[in-house]
Amino acid sequence: MHRRHFIGGAAAAPFGFGPDAWAAVSDEGPRRLIVILLRGAVDGLNVVIPYADGTYYQERQSIAIAPPGKPDGALALDGHFGLHPALASLMPLWTERKLAFVHAAGSPDPTRSHFDAQLYIENGTPGQDTTRDGWMNRLLLVLPGPRGATDAISIGPTVPRILAGKAPVATLPLGSNGARPLPLDQPEIARAFDRLYSGDDDLARSYREGRTARAELISALSKERQIADNGAPPPTGFPGQAARLALLIRNHPGVRVAAIGLGGWDTHINQGNHNGQLADHLRPLGEGLAALARGSGEAWQDTVVVVLSEFGRTFRENGNRGTDHGHGNVIWVLGGTVNGGRVYGDWPGLAPAQLYQRRDLAVTTDFRTVLAAILERHMRLADRQLEAVLPDAPPTPQELARIISA
Amino acid sequence: MSDGARGRSRFYWFFAAAGLLIALPSLLALGAEPVPDQAVVHLLNRLAFGPTLEEVRQVKTIGVERYIAEQLDPDSIPEPVELRWRLAQLDTLKLNPVQLRQLYGPLRSLRGFKPNPELEKAQRERVRIILRDAGEARILRSLLSPRQLHEVMVDFWFNHFNVFSGKGLDDVWIGNYEQQAIRPFALGRFRDLLFATTKHPAMLVYLDNALSTAPGSPGARGRQKGLNENFAREVMELHTLGANGGYTQEDVVTLARVLTGWGVNQPNARAFPEHAAVFEGARHDYSPKVFLGHPLQSRGKAEGEEALDILAHSPATAHHIAFELAQYFVADEPPQNLVERLAARWLETDGNIREVLRTLFASNEFWDSSGAKYKTPYQFVISAVRAAGVSFGNVQPLLAAMDQLGMPLFGCLTPDGYKNTEDAWLSPDATTRRISFATALVRDRPSAVDVAHLEAIFGSAMSDSTRAALEESPKGLRAALILGSPDFMRR
Numbered sequence: 001m002h003r004r005h006f007i008g009g010a011a012a013a014p015f016g017f018g019p020d021a022w023a024a025v026s027d028e029g030p031r032r033l034i035v036i037l038l039r040g041a042v043d044g045l046n047v048v049i050p051y052a053d054g055t056y057y058q059e060r061q062s063i064a065i066a067p068p069g070k071p072d073g074a075l076a077l078d079g080h081f082g083l084h085p086a087l088a089s090l091m092p093l094w095t096e097r098k099l100a101f102v103h104a105a106g107s108p109d110p111t112r113s114h115f116d117a118q119l120y121i122e123n124g125t126p127g128q129d130t131t132r133d134g135w136m137n138r139l140l141l142v143l144p145g146p147r148g149a150t151d152a153i154s155i156g157p158t159v160p161r162i163l164a165g166k167a168p169v170a171t172l173p174l175g176s177n178g179a180r181p182l183p184l185d186q187p188e189i190a191r192a193f194d195r196l197y198s199g200d201d202d203l204a205r206s207y208r209e210g211r212t213a214r215a216e217l218i219s220a221l222s223k224e225r226q227i228a229d230n231g232a233p234p235p236t237g238f239p240g241q242a243a244r245l246a247l248l249i250r251n252h253p254g255v256r257v258a259a260i261g262l263g264g265w266d267t268h269i270n271q272g273n274h275n276g277q278l279a280d281h282l283r284p285l286g287e288g289l290a291a292l293a294r295g296s297g298e299a300w301q302d303t304v305v306v307v308l309s310e311f312g313r314t315f316r317e318n319g320n321r322g323t324d325h326g327h328g329n330v331i332w333v334l335g336g337t338v339n340g341g342r343v344y345g346d347w348p349g350l351a352p353a354q355l356y357q358r359r360d361l362a363v364t365t366d367f368r369t370v371l372a373a374i375l376e377r378h379m380r381l382a383d384r385q386l387e388a389v390l391p392d393a394p395p396t397p398q399e400l401a402r403i404i405s406a
Numbered sequence: 407m408s409d410g411a412r413g414r415s416r417f418y419w420f421f422a423a424a425g426l427l428i429a430l431p432s433l434l435a436l437g438a439e440p441v442p443d444q445a446v447v448h449l450l451n452r453l454a455f456g457p458t459l460e461e462v463r464q465v466k467t468i469g470v471e472r473y474i475a476e477q478l479d480p481d482s483i484p485e486p487v488e489l490r491w492r493l494a495q496l497d498t499l500k501l502n503p504v505q506l507r508q509l510y511g512p513l514r515s516l517r518g519f520k521p522n523p524e525l526e527k528a529q530r531e532r533v534r535i536i537l538r539d540a541g542e543a544r545i546l547r548s549l550l551s552p553r554q555l556h557e558v559m560v561d562f563w564f565n566h567f568n569v570f571s572g573k574g575l576d577d578v579w580i581g582n583y584e585q586q587a588i589r590p591f592a593l594g595r596f597r598d599l600l601f602a603t604t605k606h607p608a609m610l611v612y613l614d615n616a617l618s619t620a621p622g623s624p625g626a627r628g629r630q631k632g633l634n635e636n637f638a639r640e641v642m643e644l645h646t647l648g649a650n651g652g653y654t655q656e657d658v659v660t661l662a663r664v665l666t667g668w669g670v671n672q673p674n675a676r677a678f679p680e681h682a683a684v685f686e687g688a689r690h691d692y693s694p695k696v697f698l699g700h701p702l703q704s705r706g707k708a709e710g711e712e713a714l715d716i717l718a719h720s721p722a723t724a725h726h727i728a729f730e731l732a733q734y735f736v737a738d739e740p741p742q743n744l745v746e747r748l749a750a751r752w753l754e755t756d757g758n759i760r761e762v763l764r765t766l767f768a769s770n771e772f773w774d775s776s777g778a779k780y781k782t783p784y785q786f787v788i789s790a791v792r793a794a795g796v797s798f799g800n801v802q803p804l805l806a807a808m809d810q811l812g813m814p815l816f817g818c819l820t821p822d823g824y825k826n827t828e829d830a831w832l833s834p835d836a837t838t839r840r841i842s843f844a845t846a847l848v849r850d851r852p853s854a855v856d857v858a859h860l861e862a863i864f865g866s867a868m869s870d871s872t873r874a875a876l877e878e879s880p881k882g883l884r885a886a887l888i889l890g891s892p893d894f895m896r897r
Contacts, residue, residue, distance in 0.1 A: 040820070112639065112658075113649050115822050132829070149834070157812030159833045171835035182842035183849075192883045193841055196875040196891055203837065203892040210834030263819045268614045268636040270629065319632015320617040325639065357655070 029302045030145075031337075031379050032249065034292075035136060035162060035259045036285075038309040039118060040266035043323050044330035045315060045361060046278060047087070048101045048343060052080040053350045059316040063271050063323070072274035077101075081343050086279040087286040090334075093293055097341035099334040100403050102370050104345050106311055106363035112325035114266070117310035121367060122162035124390050135389050136257050137165030139375065142385040148254055149212035155241055155260035163259050168205070170213035172248075185214070220252040238262060242288030246295030253299055265309065269320040289334065304335035304378045304404070306371070312361050315350055328361035331370050337378050339405045368393035369400055377404035441466050443865035448776040451897035452735055453477050453767070454554030456789025459863050461554070474767050477555035478593065478760050489550045496539040499585060503607050503682035506578050507673060510536055514673060533577050540581030541815050545801040548788045559592035559759070560584065561784065562734050565823030566727075567603040567645060569612040571816040575670075576608050579682075580816050583608035596727065596757035597718040600645060604714060607670045607682040613637035613821060616669040618662055618689075625667070625688030638662035640821045646717040648726030657698055663691040664702065664713045685710075724752035731762065736771055737778045738827040744771040777896045780828035783811035783836075785897060790844055790889045793863055794855045807843050811836060837895070844889035849882070857884040869893050 050056055051067040051074055065084060066073035074082025075091055081103070083090065093099035109126040111117050120126040124135030140152050152169040154160060163169045183189050190211070197207035221244070241260065249255050264281050271278050289307070293300055312329035328348070334340065348354050348362040356362040373396045375381045375389060386393075446465045450457035453474065465473045476483055493499065498506065510533050513521035521529075548557050564584060571580045587606040591599040603609050610616040615637035619630040626632065638661035643649050667690035671682055678684050685707040695702045695709075700716055702709050717723060728748035732740030747769070748762050755761040766772055781789065787807050791798065798804060808815055812831075818824050825831075848855035857876075861868075872891045876884050888894065 111649070112655065113643050114820065115643075116649050154833070157810065157833070157835060157839075158831060159829075161829070164829055168834065171833040182838060183845040184838050184842045188880070189845055189883065189886070192875070192879040192887055193890060195878055196872065196887055197837075199871065199892075201892065202832065203895055206832055206834045206837045207841075210836075210838040213834055214838060266636075266820075268634055269617055318634055319619050319621060319626070319630070320614065320634050321629050322614075322634070324635040 030253065030256060032253075032255060032299065032303040033136070033139070033257050033374065033379055034245070034303060034305045035257075036289075036305065036307045037118070037121070037160065037162065037259065037261040038265050038285075038307060039261050039263045040114060040309075041117075041311050041313055041325060042265040042281075042309045042329065043267060043271065043278060043313040044103070044309070044328070045312065046271070046273075047084050047282065047332075048077065048103055048330045049074045049082045049084065050080060050103075050347070050350060051082050055315075055350045059350075061317060062321045063273050063317050065273055078343055080347070084279065084282055085274050086282040089283075089286040089290040093290065093334055094341055098293070098336065098338050099332070100338055100340040100342050100344060102331040102333065102344040102365055102400065102403070104328045104348050104361055104363060105308075105331045105365040105367050105370060106328045108363065108366055110327070112311065112327075114310055114325070119161060121308060121310055122160065124368065124371075125392070126368075133165030134160070134162035135371070136162050136259060137167050137169070138389045139379065139381075140167035140257060141165070142381060142388050143256060143379070148216075149209045150216045150252065150254060151256045153245075153248070153255055153258040155245060155258060160259060160261050163257070168209040168213075170209065170217065172213075172217055182214075184211070216252065216254075217248070220248050238284045238288040239291050240288075242292040243295050246292045246297075246299075249299045249303065250295065250297045253302075267313070267322050268318065268324060269322040271317075271322045293334065301336035304333065304337060304374055306374065307332035307334075308367060314359055315355055315361055316359065326360035327356045328363040331365075331367060333370065333374065333403055335378070337404050339402050342403075344400055344403055365397075365400065366394055369396040370403070372396045373401045373403050377401060377406055441470055443867040444776060445470060445773075447864060447867040448773070449473065450554075451776075451789075452772070452779075453558065454792075455548050455558065455785060456792050456897065457863050458792045459795060459859060461552075462863050474764075477553070478764060480553035480556040480593065483552050485551060485553070489546060492546055492550075493543055496543055498536045498539040498581060499543055501582070502680075503579055503582055504671075504680060506536065506582060507575065507682065510578050511575060511673070536578060536581050537571055537816060540584060541805055542801050543581070544584065544815060545788070545798075545804055548784075549791055549798075555763075556589075556592055559763075560588055562731075563588050563592050563599060565818070565826075566730065567599070567609070568818050568821055568823035569608045570819050572819065574611040576612055579606070579608035579611070582606075591759075593760045593763070594758075596723075596752075596759060597715065599759075600714055600718050601711070603645070604641065605668070605683050609637075610668060610670055610683055613640055615665055618666050618668075620663065620666045620689060620691035623666070623689050623691065625686055630689060633659065633662045633666065635659065635662045638665060642717065644821055644823075646726070647720055647722040648729075651720070651722035651726060653698060660695050660697045661713060663693070663695060664697060665710050666691045668707075668710055718757060721749070721753060724749040724757070728752055728762065731766060732771075734826050735763075735766055736769075736775045738780075738829070741771045744769055777893070779826070779897045780832055781895060781897050782824060782826050782831055783808050783813035783840075784815070784824075785826075786811070786840055786895065787843065789897070790847055790894070793860060793889060793894075794848055794885070795859060796847065796851065796855060811839055811843075840895060841886075841890035844894070845883075845886040848885040848889060854882070855885045857881070857888065860885055860888045864888065864893075867893075 046065055049065045057064050068074050068076035068082045072085060075085055075088060076082055090099055107117060107120050107126045109120050119129055122134050123131040125131040147167060149168050150170045152163055154163050154169050154171045157171055159169050159171060197204040267277055296303060308331045309329050312326040313323035314326045318324050346364040348364050352358050368390050372386060372390055372393050375386055446462050447457055449465060449470055450461055454461060513526055513529050551557050569576055569580060569583055571577045583606050587602040591602055613636045614634045617630050618634035619626045619632055621632040635658050639658045642653050647653055667686040669686050671678060671684045687706055690706055692704050694704055697713050698716060702712060728745050732745050732748060748766055751762050751765045787804050805815055813824055872893050876887055879887055
């Protein structure tokens with residue numbers, strides 16, 4: 001049997017195996033993957049709301065989102081699920097079928113520690129904390145073609161675990177003054193430091209990558225300025241970062257992967273319902289994702305964005321109008337090659353016996369199978385390459401593989 | 407940073423004079439073994455936020471052993487007048503949590519008075535004074551205090567017991583948290599540190615224990631209707647046992663029940679009006695419990711203290727924190743054997759932090775690890791300013807540099823605190839920004855930092871490659887090159 005079920009399907013195999021595989025697809029443009037990590041565990045049951053499950057309203061008295069059609073209700077998705085109303089800006093993408101969700105997805109590891117669970121979704125090996133590099137860095141290593149200093153972008157001042165590893169990663173603080181001139185941009189100063197950092201150690205490499213990346217990014221962002229300066233100040237927070245990222249990939253299509261971590265999802269108290277804490281965090285996220293889709297132009301056709309979190313939250317509301325650490329969650333997938341307008345995954349239900357340890361949404365889809373579908377069908381990895389990126393990942397169910405249109 | 411760095415050399419001379427006063431008595435200690443430059447710089451890179459010229463001279467004069475002994479006994483080291491004077495200006499450091507909330511917390515409606523939106527906005531602006539004072543105090547002490555190891559341990563423990571200024575009233579309490587819950591115990595007994603942080607209102611709010619309530623108890627109502635697991639999980643995972651410390655989900659729930667009622671007093675409470683953190687028996691779960699295999703007596707507040715004692719004295723805690731100390735002071739992947747010895751010393755001394763550190767600083771692993779650690783942004787910025795010997799009347803440019811490097815002071819959202827490992831901080835952007843900070847620090851001021859000053863500090867501890875690059879470079883850039891060198895990125 002093939003390791004991937006769907007590889008056997010006739011139309012589903014876009015390329016052959018072996019070293020010549022890439023020749024077959026060389027006429028297609030480079031594909032791009034952006035990952036947004038919601039650190040702190042977003043409450044997926046209030047993002048894609050199972051309003052048709054009666055127990056949902058029994059167990060979430062103060063934080064439930066009303067069903068579609070009711071005041072402040074969820075936005076209808078498919079007759080069973082609704083979207084949090086703070087994510088209204090994403091509905092056009094859903095209607096265009098460029099946005100999909102995979103519900104009851106998560107890690108096979110049962111930990112409820114934020115830090116262990118984040119490590120596992122970032123290193124791609126649940127249960128194994130000895131894997132030091134991130135799966136997105138391993139992805140860079142298997143992608144063909146010359147490797148540049150700005151193939152990978154970490155949006156923020158540091159490199160998160162998911163991007164850490166041998167391949168260079170540029171950090172791009174996409175704040176309002178990320179491209180402001182630095183002393184090191186002056187040629188005389190740069191010459192002196194070039195000598196000091198001419199070695200082959202990791203600091204010298206990071207120095208050279210930093211100088212190259214800075215030059216490339218500043219050039220791409222100065223084009224941005226001409227566009228963005230059209231009178232209005234750029235938006236702040238994630239919508240602003242997403243708009244800048246969109247312009248960056250439009251002007252600089254060499255970016256193959258990018259990642260950003262967003263915090264503030266650990267809603268143990270006062271989570272809110274259609275408005276409140278969670279809504280206030282979802283709204284700019286939705287607006288930013290919509291801005292990314294809108295602003296990246298043609299590059300959107302070659303881009304997939306995945307939004308995921310380390311685990312879900314308890315099904316039952318806790319004693320402080322919040323939720324505690326849980327298990328299953330929802331993964332968001334959007335982009336030009338996405339077969340959207342659908343909620344994928346096997347819904348396990350919310351009756352007590354259906355819950356994981358009688359308290360959390362169960363995991364019926366291993367997060368790695370969602371990533372594997374994207375890596376194989378969108379990023380066009382062969383089995384062998386996929387094995388290097390996500391070792392020992394289970395096979396992707398054929399149904400889930402359709403989340404990317406071949 | 408260039409604007410703020412200008413014209414702030416006046417305090418440097420005070421500091422230099424104070425340093426000399428400390429060094430004087432030790433001139434009597436003739437006959438101490440000459441200490442190699444590498445050992446001096448290594449010692450000050452780890453027990454201090456990097457070397458200053460004065461401290462280099464001091465270590466060379468009194469010797470390594472006496473320096474370590476003094477640093478482990480910070481009360482024996484007088485604080486310079488300048489530091490005391492500058493700290494004395496920071497009024498909010500002197501207030502207790504109740505006063506801080508009264509003066510800086512949200513305005514409350516009282517009889518005949520309802521605050522309007524403008525007043526409320528002004529009050530929110532006022533809170534910034536607290537963060538400014540707390541930030542200034544931390545930076546000044548890190549830069550100027552001769553009790554450097556104590557300051558280093560404040561950095562270590564604050565991250566171990568992190569709270570975040572953006573959560574609830576923690577913007578009001580974060581400075582007091584450092585003053586009252588961290589500082590007094592940084593070199594003392596771990597148990598005292600655990601008790602002080604757990605009982606501080608900043609922690610009770612940050613990890614939501616303040617609202618955790620026994621369901622159905624007389625005090626359960628409104629948004630205080632039931633259990634909250636947040637603190638109970640993190641106190642075991644992060645503060646004591648460690649993620650692999652052998653507790654279960656059931657232990658998390660049990661500890662949450664044990665700690666129900668450990669909360670924050672009402673602003674206008676009649677009972678204990680002088681306390682911001684209180685035990686509210688009406689919200690406590692008095693049913694019998696078994697925690698980590700120990701049956702607990704139903705004793706209200708004392709039951710929580712018993713549970714904390716179980717955690718403080720657990721071998722898993724000893725091991726977890728021994729690992730963290732070895733990681734902070736020796737290497738990102740610390741030698742297993744050293745961790746075992748530190749954990750053993752911890753258990754022998756009932757979690758005496760001073761004694762565990764004494765063992766650490768005497769170990770070969772410590773002395774063999776020179777340059778093995780990549781500085782955090784905080785360590786880099788502070789050590790650059792200390793080595794340069796420049797002074798800052800306004801520390802805002804230093805705080806801004808830490809923000810840009812991704813480590814805003816008091817701004818770590820998550821309870822694991824900031825990491826101190828290379829993989830967390832080394833990035834291409836970090837390297838270019840650190841170099842740029844160092845360059846601006848030594849050049850953008852009326853009298854540029856003299857390269858001779860830095861050469862006197864590092865002496866033969868400077869690497870050959872850095873020395874070679876210096877000789878090929880314009881004189882005016884050499885000081886910047888030393889502080890922006892690969893040597894200086896590490897400690």
